[in-house]
Amino acid sequence: MSGVIEVIDGGIGNSIQDAGRFGFRHIGVAVSGSLDTLLARCANALVGNGPDCACIEIRALGPTLEVRHGLVRVALAGDVGALLRRVGGAALDVPAWTSITLATQDVLEIGSLPGGTANLAVSGGIDSPLQLGSRSTYQRAMIGGIDGRPLVTGNLLPCSVHARRDYREYRAEPWSHGDGPIRVIRGPQAEHFQAESLELFLNSAYQVTPQIDRMGVRLQGPQLLHVTPEAADIVSDGVTPGTIQVPGDGQPIILLADCQTVGGYPKIATVIAADVPRLAHLQPGQNIRFCAVNAHQARQALLEREARWAAWARGITFALPNADALYNDPSSGWVCAD
Amino acid sequence: MESGAADHSVPVRLLALGDTAWTIEFGTRIDPSLHARVLGLADALEQARRAGSGEGGREGGEGAAGHEDYAGIVDVVPTFRSLTVHFNPLLIDGQRLGKALLRLAAAAGTASRKGRHWRIPVCFDEEFAPDLNELAQSKGLSREAVIALMSETTFTVYLIGFMPGFPYMGGLPALLETPRLASPRKAVPARSLAIAGAMCAVYPWQSPGGWRLLGKTPVPMFSAGNAQSPSLLASGDRVCWQAVDRPLYLEIEASAQVGSFELDSLLLTPGDT
Numbered sequence: 006m007s008g009v010i011e012v013i014d015g016g017i018g019n020s021i022q023d024a025g026r027f028g029f030r031h032i033g034v035a036v037s038g039s040l041d042t043l044l045a046r047c048a049n050a051l052v053g054n055g056p057d058c059a060c061i062e063i064r065a066l067g068p069t070l071e072v073r074h075g076l077v078r079v080a081l082a083g084d085v086g087a088l089l090r091r092v093g094g095a096a097l098d099v100p101a102w103t104s105i106t107l108a109t110q111d112v113l114e115i116g117s118l119p120g121g122t123a124n125l126a127v128s129g130g131i132d133s134p135l136q137l138g139s140r141s142t143y144q145r146a147m148i149g150g151i152d153g154r155p156l157v158t159g160n161l162l163p164c165s166v167h168a169r170r171d172y173r174e175y176r177a178e179p180w181s182h183g184d185g186p187i188r189v190i191r192g193p194q195a196e197h198f199q200a201e202s203l204e205l206f207l208n209s210a211y212q213v214t215p216q217i218d219r220m221g222v223r224l225q226g227p228q229l230l231h232v233t234p235e236a237a238d239i240v241s242d243g244v245t246p247g248t249i250q251v252p253g254d255g256q257p258i259i260l261l262a263d264c265q266t267v268g269g270y271p272k273i274a275t276v277i278a279a280d281v282p283r284l285a286h287l288q289p290g291q292n293i294r295f296c297a298v299n300a301h302q303a304r305q306a307l308l309e310r311e312a313r314w315a316a317w318a319r320g321i322t323f324a325l326p327n328a329d330a331l332y333n334d335p336s337s338g339w340v341c342a343d
Numbered sequence: 344m345e346s347g348a349a350d351h352s353v354p355v356r357l358l359a360l361g362d363t364a365w366t367i368e369f370g371t372r373i374d375p376s377l378h379a380r381v382l383g384l385a386d387a388l389e390q391a392r393r394a395g396s397g398e399g400g401r402e403g404g405e406g407a408a409g410h411e412d413y414a415g416i417v418d419v420v421p422t423f424r425s426l427t428v429h430f431n432p433l434l435i436d437g438q439r440l441g442k443a444l445l446r447l448a449a450a451a452g453t454a455s456r457k458g459r460h461w462r463i464p465v466c467f468d469e470e471f472a473p474d475l476n477e478l479a480q481s482k483g484l485s486r487e488a489v490i491a492l493m494s495e496t497t498f499t500v501y502l503i504g505f506m507p508g509f510p511y512m513g514g515l516p517a518l519l520e521t522p523r524l525a526s527p528r529k530a531v532p533a534r535s536l537a538i539a540g541a542m543c544a545v546y547p548w549q550s551p552g553g554w555r556l557l558g559k560t561p562v563p564m565f566s567a568g569n570a571q572s573p574s575l576l577a578s579g580d581r582v583c584w585q586a587v588d589r590p591l592y593l594e595i596e597a598s599a600q601v602g603s604f605e606l607d608s609l610l611l612t613p614g615d616t
Binding site for chain 1: 358359360361362363364366368371372373417418419420421422423424425427429432433437438502503504505506507508509511547548550565567568570573574577578
């Protein structure tokens with residue numbers, strides 16, 4: 006029998022996501038997937054999973070989960086913590102960046118996030134049904150996840166049982182994306198903007214508005230002028246997560262994982278792959294800046310990030326769990342943590 | 344598939360969509376001749392990818408563009424006037440891919456992909472067609488005349504986008520061209536037949552939308568459960584609408600909902616894709 010986790014409280018904005026749904030954009034299906042694929046990789050690595058296993062993406066208020074059938078090993082990656090409530094035991098703080106093994110009836114209350122995203126990985130990955138090749142939730146078309154929706158109370162999440170008789174847990178330093186301006190490649194419709202506006206875009210701070218969802222983020226700042234009013238509309242062409250489109254009001258919108266596949270607004274620039282995961286952490290009121298790079302610099306940035314992530318993953322160490330985190334095995338009478 | 348020589352008088356442009364996609368732009372307008380070039384390149388790329396993967400290709404995988412490696416391509420999205428090729432930059436050298444795509448585009452002809460030809464039922468009852476009367480009035484036509492025009496026309500699917508399965512179709516009679524609603528509806532009912540500008544479409548799901556609603560089809564436009572072909576329509580398909588009365592609409596809707604409606608029964612010709 007496989008493991009089962011019940012959602013006791015769905016929280017707000019939490020969904021099952023994997024590395025994304027590719028191969029269906031020509032029929033209008035968004036890529037979806039974790040907004041921060043690096044954090045998802047980190048969480049997966051901390052429970053011994055491959056990088057693409059489906060995780061729970063936590064957006065605002067984390068869910069409360071109860072293990073219905075275990076053992077299940079879990080790990081949080083991101084700026085979030087949890088509380089473990091164990092039958093007949095004291096509540097235990099569960100920090101991020103370390104794995105913990107949960108037994109049947111254990112309840113994990115995941116806290117709230119100040120902003121951005123975090124990921125919870127489960128050993129073996131959340132084993133919800135594949136739809137169009139992915140488990141990622143795409144709410145707009147009710148695809149993936151459980152019934153195409155974010156987590157709700159009562160959802161049962163299938164996962165594999167953590168069977169290995171190994172009481173060690175994994176631990177790592179928090180992953181940091183680094184800071185600095187968000188790097189972009191100009192275009193594909195940079196020529197639809199006045200030269201001064203292109204300069205303005207790269208030399209001004211833009212404030213993140215509260216209008217953020219998995220489809221995109223609206224920014225507010227110096228107005229960007231199109232060369233003519235007509236240049237504010239194009240016959241739709243392809244867009245991708247990280248695309249920065251500017252409608253007639255001159256305020257940029259950055260598209261995210263659940264974005265549409267084609268768009269009719271001119272695109273002033275596109276965030277490079279190395280920096281797209283950083284967009285998952287934009288918070289209302291935050292000021293951001295952009296800087297333009299060329300294709301060669303974008304490639305170097307991506308390779309550097311991959312090397313940095315590989316170094317992070319090599320830094321994962323084994324840790325003996327805190328005695329309170331061991332559970333009492335009723336069949337053997339031994340205190341163990343397998 | 345009918346192929347032809349392309350008009351190469353307008354240069355093809357290679358536009359960077361960040362470092363994970365290229366858009367090969369044939370022009371800036373909605374124009375059947377541009378769309379034919381888009382489909383021509385899409386076909387050429389498909390052949391080159393097959394040859395590269397050894398699938399139906401010659402020994403040694405010598406594709407149309409030589410020994411290019413297309414394995415890192417993750418999505419190919421045709422639009423009215425361009426083809427966007429998404430790739431994994433860790434699996435493929437983007438600069439090299441861009442050059443290969445330009446070479447393919449220069450060599451590719453046009454393709455009026457002989458898509459499938461569908462006859463899809465639509466009910467034009469008032470309840471399903473909140474904008475039909477107003478449209479007819481504004482054009483000085485009777486309601487019946489609008490329905491007749493819609494039913495006699497063969498529409499061509501240019502692209503599937505905006506949302507899964509949403510077909511942008513050209514071919515709307517000029518007489519019916521009309522701007523979008525000044526204020527979009529908060530909720531357009533799923534499967535509504537709609538027009539805006541010179542375009543026709545069906546909303547696969549309930550969603551906000553500013554197009555004018557002329558009817559409703561009982562046939563689902565998108566079924567995620569149908570993994571082989573989740574979108575009913577594809578770029579290059581042709582569609583004509585068959586006016587049906589309410590009882591037949593309800594009958595088809597009911598059988599479609601339990602999955603017993605045979606979508607293939609709507610095909611006039613199967614096409615070659």
